[in-house]
Amino acid sequence: MGEFDLIARYFTRPVRRAALGVGDDCALLSVTPGMQLAVSSDMLVEGRHFFADVDPAHLGHKALAVNLSDLAACGARPLAFTLALALPRVDAPWLQAFADGLLRLADAHQCELVGGDTTQGPLNLCVTVFGEVPTGQALLRSGARVGDDIYVSGTPGEARLALDALRGRLALPPAALQQLRPRLEQPTPRVALGLALRGVASSAIDVSDGLLGDLGHILKASGVGACVDATVATNLLAASAQQAVATADFGAQTLMQCALAGGDDYELVFTAPPAQQAAVQAAAQASGTRATRIGRVEPAPGLRVVDGQGQPVAQHFASFDHFA
Amino acid sequence: MGEFDLIARYFTRPVRRAALGVGDDCALLSVTPGMQLAVSSDMLVEGRHFFADVDPAHLGHKALAVNLSDLAACGARPLAFTLALALPRVDAPWLQAFADGLLRLADAHQCELVGGDTTQGPLNLCVTVFGEVPTGQALLRSGARVGDDIYVSGTPGEARLALDALRGRLALPPAALQQLRPRLEQPTPRVALGLALRGVASSAIDVSDGLLGDLGHILKASGVGACVDATVATNLLAASAQQAVATADFGAQTLMQCALAGGDDYELVFTAPPAQQAAVQAAAQASGTRATRIGRVEPAPGLRVVDGQGQPVAQHFASFDHFA
Known part of the structure; x- marks a missing residue:
């Protein structure tokens, strides 16, 4: 041929x-x-x-x-x-x-x-x-403002759990891998959510290299900083992973790494003013996607990662870089 | 980095x-x-x-x-x-x-x-x-009509001469290779000619796989055939090549192959009604490009290649196919 x-x-x-x-x-x-x-x-x-x-x-x-x-x-x-x-x-x-x-x-x-x-x-x-x-209605990385809430769609980290299992770095029962693998190999682009967030979100990016790394692009483009509660996304992933595998033993560190720096999720990270909280949830519901608040935009530059009690998380989160 | x-x-x-x-x-x-x-x-x-x-x-x-x-x-x-x-x-x-x-x-x-x-x-x-x-003014492959003249811009075949020399299939003095090599490595896209041909040409394609092969796409898309005088393009190339290398000995067969099936030229092959002959030359002149008539569109399907006396040329011209 x-x-x-x-x-x-x-x-x-x-x-x-x-x-x-x-x-x-x-x-x-x-x-x-x-x-x-x-x-x-x-x-x-x-x-x-x-x-x-x-x-x-x-x-x-x-x-x-x-x-x-x-x-x-x-x-x-x-x-x-x-x-x-x-x-x-x-x-x-x-x-x-x-x-x-x-x-x-x-x-x-x-x-x-x-x-x-x-x-x-x-x-x-x-x-x-x-x-x-x-014209003029695109969601840009540069639109985040101090005081905005930070949200993520879906359950970031599932793709990375599947990848680490396929690479043999993590033990997953076959049934669990079968459930998580589509999140890596057949990700769902959040097109309907993106459309519903026009006029609601102040900025957005998709998570390809890792939640915190991609959020960092928003912060840089917007000239702001942020505080993110690491336990929120980690708990989302823990709930999802435990549904998948009651028997698997995930360390908390592993889950946090996958949730916050896993990459390949193709979820949306976005910001919206607090006044838009109900509109964000309506957009999420209308598009059949979960949107979870994970932090807030702050004036001080940089990204602060805290636990549920507001204490700094010491863990280092490396974002994916093709040439690093 | x-x-x-x-x-x-x-x-x-x-x-x-x-x-x-x-x-x-x-x-x-x-x-x-x-x-x-x-x-x-x-x-x-x-x-x-x-x-x-x-x-x-x-x-x-x-x-x-x-x-x-x-x-x-x-x-x-x-x-x-x-x-x-x-x-x-x-x-x-x-x-x-x-x-x-x-x-x-x-x-x-x-x-x-x-x-x-x-x-x-x-x-x-x-x-x-x-x-x-x-809207509606793009030059398409499907617009050639019976009776149209067929033109080519520039000198097709120069890129292939350079390629064959670089591959060691053809002997070229270094000075000659230096002159022809930019035609292979830094081809000139005929953007100004394409713009000038709007409303003048009836169809067009660029020569990437070889003059006759790419002309074939026009004929197929337009549901017509054509007769092409092989000596016209061959003589263009012979004149160019002999300017480049007085000492080189190009066989007539080699020149004809390069001119008609060489590929990588990024010249335009196009058709225009005979009434547009002056307009074609004006477009060529305005864009600083030569346009040479090489044949005519005919009702009988297929591509007939003839010599200067109208006699069929027996040579086979293989167009470039990445998977052939």
Whole structure:
């Protein structure tokens, strides 16, 4: 099978929302008047972002999910995406499963594959996603204000528990791993929550490198500091993990590390003024996602991590850096 | 140097045309009312699209040039681009040179770097470029009509001559290689010509895989056939090559292969009705590019290659396919 057959067989579908899709030099998109285009790119590399033996359907899902998560963090509605794919060889069953996983998530978000590139090389996926947001209404990292509450969606740390189990750094019974593994391999981008938070949240980011590290980007961009209660997110994870595995023995330190610095969660961390507390919970409920208050924005620069009694937590939380 | 320092040092510049650039979850672009957004993605892999020892400034240039060429083939004006970069390691002088080559070409086209991704992995570059074109005026592959003239810009085949010389398949004196090598490593995207051809050309494509192969995409998308005089493009290349190397002995077969199936030229192949002949030459002149008529669109499907006397050329022309 050649390059053009491969594109035609697995990645070409009737054009729906785009003016022109796969198969010309460019795709053509019409952006609704009054809307800005939100754009994000993520590259996934074998051995770095996924294991070589990953289920290709899960990989297809994740390649798009991590990009949709960036749209969610801006409060943008998904519109379309491009896929550039380097493949060591043409493996028909692998490609079929990959395309299925990718396009199933795309369909769920009415996000259309409009173009891309295929080439031979070490397995590498690059997705660029496009969304729309009313001009001036995007959720930015720079909007946090002193006194705002800090929230996180879902249960950060589940993805890292699964990763550590797969790497053999943590013992998880097979049934528990089976329950947590989708959080790592098929994360749910919080698109509906991001849309519901427009006009409610003052800033937002998605958790890809770890809750505290990503919150740090908000603080830096907003020129503020924060105090975070480490026990809140840790308790969320403890409750979830214990549902998964009554028999597993998680150290408190491990749980706290996973919850606060685990990464790969694709939950949203966001801030909102205290007056928006009810609106935040309404947005969470409307989008079927939990939002939990974990701290408050403060004037003093830096991030202070405390326990339930307000005492400083000594533990060091390293955020993920691809070149550290 | 960490991931965020790397982005800040080499790839973050003041935002100009975008509403929001590098450093948030998404970039935000405003698309001019009445315009469609043209989008294209290309991935470059070491060993496949460039040699490991390529000058990083040339690589930066080429990564963007091949994408701008897709905008040119649609008649779209460059607006912005994202860059996703997998690097084996952080090599400061390499990154500085790469960013210089990339951003110099970007500045020349007022095309702004608005976002992207960096990660560790085998060297891989993925650029996604955005342009604007008035709604309904994009040059498509599907617009060729029976009776249209077929043109090519510049001198297709020069890039392939340089490639074959670098691979040791062809003997070129060092001075000649030095003259032809920029055509391979720093191709000129025909953006100005693409813009000038709006309303003049009936279809267009850029030559990445080879003149005849890429023309074939136009014919297929337009449901027509064509007759191409092989001697015209071959003579263009012969004249250019002999300027480069009076002493080199190019076989006629080699020149014809390079001109008609060489690939990596990033020239435009386009069609236009005979009534537009003067307008085509005016567009070429206005954009400082040569446009040469090489054939005509015919009703019978398929591509017929003839010599100057109209006799069929027996030679087989294989277009480049990444998985063939």
